[in-house]
Amino acid sequence: MKSTVETTVDSLLSKHGEAQKDRITKGVNQTALLWKASDGNENEFRTYCMDHFISDTNELEKVFQRISDNFEVIFGYFNKITVDLQRPLHLDIGEILPVDESFGTYNPSVHFKDDFFTNKIAFLITLNFPYYTLEEKSTLSGAWTRKDWAYARLGDVFDSRLPAEANQQVVNASTKSDMYIADYNIFAGKLIDDANRTLFPPDMKLLSHWNIRDEIKTNYGKPDGIERQRMLYEVMKRIVAQEIPLQVINSKVYNWNPFTNKVFDNGKEIAATPEPSARYARILDFFHAQQEIDTYYPSLNTYLLRTFEKDMEVPLADLENLFTVYLSSPEIQKIASVIKNRLGRELEPFDIWYDGFKTRTSIPAETLDKATRAKYPDPAAVQKDLSQILIKLGWPKERALSIASLIQVDPARGSGHAWGAETRDQKSLLRTRIFPDGME
Numbered sequence: 326m327k328s329t330v331e332t333t334v335d336s337l338l339s340k341h342g343e344a345q346k347d348r349i350t351k352g353v354n355q356t357a358l359l360w361k362a363s364d365g366n367e368n369e370f371r372t373y374c375m376d377h378f379i380s381d382t383n384e385l386e387k388v389f390q391r392i393s394d395n396f397e398v399i400f401g402y403f404n405k406i407t408v409d410l411q412r413p414l415h416l417d418i419g420e421i422l423p424v425d426e427s428f429g430t431y432n433p434s435v436h437f438k439d440d441f442f443t444n445k446i447a448f449l450i451t452l453n454f455p456y457y458t459l460e461e462k463s464t465l466s467g468a469w470t471r472k473d474w475a476y477a478r479l480g481d482v483f484d485s486r487l488p489a490e491a492n493q494q495v496v497n498a499s500t501k502s503d504m505y506i507a508d509y510n511i512f513a514g515k516l517i518d519d520a521n522r523t524l525f526p527p528d529m530k531l532l533s534h535w536n537i538r539d540e541i542k543t544n545y546g547k548p549d550g551i552e553r554q555r556m557l558y559e560v561m562k563r564i565v566a567q568e569i570p571l572q573v574i575n576s577k578v579y580n581w582n583p584f585t586n587k588v589f590d591n592g593k594e595i596a597a598t599p600e601p602s603a604r605y606a607r608i609l610d611f612f613h614a615q616q617e618i619d620t621y622y623p624s625l626n627t628y629l630l631r632t633f634e635k636d637m638e639v640p641l642a643d644l645e646n647l648f649t650v651y652l653s654s655p656e657i658q659k660i661a662s663v664i665k666n667r668l669g670r671e672l673e674p675f676d677i678w679y680d681g682f683k684t685r686t687s688i689p690a691e692t693l694d695k696a697t698r699a700k701y702p703d704p705a706a707v708q709k710d711l712s713q714i715l716i717k718l719g720w721p722k723e724r725a726l727s728i729a730s731l732i733q734v735d736p737a738r739g740s741g742h743a744w745g746a747e748t749r750d751q752k753s754l755l756r757t758r759i760f761p762d763g764m765e
Contacts, residue, residue, distance in 0.1 A: 326367060326615070329355045329357070329367045329371060330354060332351055332371065333353050333357075333370070333371045333374050333375070334349055334350055334353050334354075334524060336375060337349045337374065337375065337378055338351065340375070341378070341380040341638045342380075342457070345380050345743055348453075348455070349378065350380065351455040352374075352451065352452040352453060352455045353374055354452045355455045355456060356369070356370075356373075356374065356448050356451045356452045357370065358484045358623050359442070359447070359448070359451060359483070359485075359623075360435075361449070361486075364442070364448075365446070370430070373448065374452060377448070377449050377452055378452055379453050386472070388449075388453070389454065389475065389476060389479065391529045392446075392450065392479065393395075393475075393479070395653060396482075397747070397748050397749070398748070399437070400434075400747045400748075401746075401747040401748030401751060402433075402472045403432075403433050403434040403747070404746070404747035405747075405749075405751065406433045407432060407433065408744060408754065410428045410429060410431060411429045412430075413425040413428075413429070413734075413737070414426070414429045414500070414503065414504055414507065414738065414748070415503075415507070415737065415742075415756060415760075416735050416736055416737065416738055416756065417736045417737060417738045417758075418736070418738075421504075421508075421722065424438065426500075426501075426504060427573050428685070429500050430496060430497045430500045430501070432492075432493065432496040434492075435489045435492040435493045435496060436489040437481070438485075438486060438487050438488075438489075438492070439488060439489050440485075441483070442486055447486075449703070450479060450480065450482065450483050451483050453479045454476045454477075454479040455478075455480050456480040456481060456484040457480060457485070458475050458624070458634070459634045459635075459638055459640060460512070460640075461475065461575075462638070481635075482641050484622070484625070485621050485622045485625075485634070486540075486621060487618060487622075488621070491614075491617050491618050491621060492618075494613075494614040494617060495611070495614040495618065497610075498579075498607070498610040498611040498613075498614045499611065501607060501610065501644075502608075502610075502611060503739075505603060505604070505607050506532075506533070506739060507738045507739035508575050508738065508739070509532065509533045509574060509575065510530050510531065510532050510533070510575045511530075511531045511532075511533060511537065511560055511573070511574070512529070512530055512531075512573075512576065512577040513525035513526075513529040513530070513531050513540070513557070513575070513577075514526055514527040514528055514577070515530045515577055515579065515580050515581060516556055516560070516580075516581055516582075516583060517580045517581070517589070518552070518556060518582065518584065519582065519584060519585070523580075524549060524552055524553050524556060524760075525553065526691070527631065530556075530577075530740060530760075532758075533560075533561075533564055534561065534564070535740040536740070537557050537560060537758060538678060540553070540700070541554050541557050541558070541675050541678055542678050542679075542680050543680060543690055545668075545680065545681050546606065546681065551670075552574045554673075554675055555586075555673070555675075556583060557675075558674065558675045559583035559584050560583045561675075562583075563583055563586060564604070567599060567600055567601075567602050567604060567605065568586060568599050568600075569586075569599065569600050570586065570588050570597035570598060570599060570600070571597075571598045571599065571600045571601075572588055572595075572597060572598065573588060574600060578590070579595070590669060615628040616628075618631075629641060636639070664676060664679050664681070665748075666722075667681060694765045697763065697764045697765060698762055698763030698764060698765070699763065700763075700764075701759065701763055701764040702762075702763040702764075703736075703759060703763070704734045704735060704736050704757075704759055705734075707734045707755075707757065707759070707764070708732075708734040710730060711726075711728075711729035712725045712726045712729035713725075715728055715729060721760065731746075731752055731753055732752060732753050732754075732755050733752040733753070733754050733755065734755050734757065735754055735755070735756045735757075736756075736757070736758070737757055737758045737759075739758035741755075741756045741757040741758050742756050742760060743755055743756070744756065
């Protein structure tokens with residue numbers, strides 16, 4: 326009750342003095358916001374706050390350090406379990422078994438908040454290291470020390486009381502989405518146009534959508550570049566509309582004309598079956614999972630707010646304004662005119678990826694691929710050369726060796742990603758795509 330919160334604040338002020346007013350007021354109110362009847366009655370709430378508020382700065386720092394050390398252990402092992410269980414899904418190390426998908430959706434951290442509200446450590450943190458909104462951080466940050474920021478970051482951990490079931494739904498939806506896109510390849514060498522021509526190397530394999538986008542970029546300035554770009558753009562449209570034939574996804578068996586959407590087996594047209602709406606089912610699953618989470622956040626009660634205010638720490642209004650100013654600027658129209666003149670044609674939708682303003686190499690991609698395959702035939706070769714890459718980029722030798730020693734290179738099943746460490750004795754993971762004949 327509001328009256329309980331007020332009397333608790335008054336009692337703590339009497340005990341610890343007005344100098345602690347801001348901390349006491351914020352800490353008690355946030356703790357009350359997350360306290361349930363199952364945690365104790367009104368009197369037990371008041372008693373907990375009176376017994377656990379820390380006013381001495383030295384004791385507060387000691388408690389913070391102890392919690393920080395313990396959280397490194399907890400989050401570090403959570404991270405290791407998750408990374409290890411998802412290895413078959415993320416790394417190109419063999420067949421994905423149905424049981425791998427089940428293990429991949431398991432997340433040991435989903436019960437973390439439930440457990441720490443139950444043992445009341447979460448309340449110790451909300452009371453003494455309260456959560457600050459993005460607006461408050463922006464206002465106060467100018468005067469904050471490194472320690473102030475550390476205390477605020479600890480407060481970020483318990484900004485809501487999200488139950489394990491709701492958290493698990495998000496994990497399930499995210500993991501299934503990752504699995505869906507990790508093996509969504511298009512064999513460009515099997516694409517044909519209306520004249521039955523293939524425009525790409527026979528063994529070219531493009532992951533949707535990153536590799537397709539990058540291949541569109543690389544074809545600016547090439548004699549047959551526009552034909553290749555238009556073909557890949559048709560592929561993208563078929564994927565988005567869920568009209569792509571199921572037979573051509575991650576398959577090098579059939580030829581496919583994305584313009585007519587016809588599939589051929591040894592020159593003979595076969596019946597094509599459109600891919601089911603799996604892509605949009607994954608999006609809808611994620612939407613419903615986040616919608617369920619909305620109800621557990623006192624203030625950040627939409628996914629958009631959580632993404633901007635909590636994850637990226639950029640106000641949504643600021644970003645909206647940034648896009649509005651950028652897209653309505655006269656410079657955009659001028660740049661479009663420059664691109665149009667350079668290309669000698671009307672702009673097409675995929676020209677959003679035009680990259681002709683950077684210095685371009687005269688070396689064909691095929692020549693570069695041959696060089697990288699020879700230089701990096703496997704992940705071990707990339708691992709061995711990391712420090713030299715950093716040195717060539719300008720890092721001092723000692724620093725380059727130090728950074729490289731903290732990184733482990735793995736062969737990615739999909740496009741690849743970086744996965745940071747959660748403890749000081751773990752390595753950061755660099756997952757990059759390396760084919761059996763080497764890196765392209």
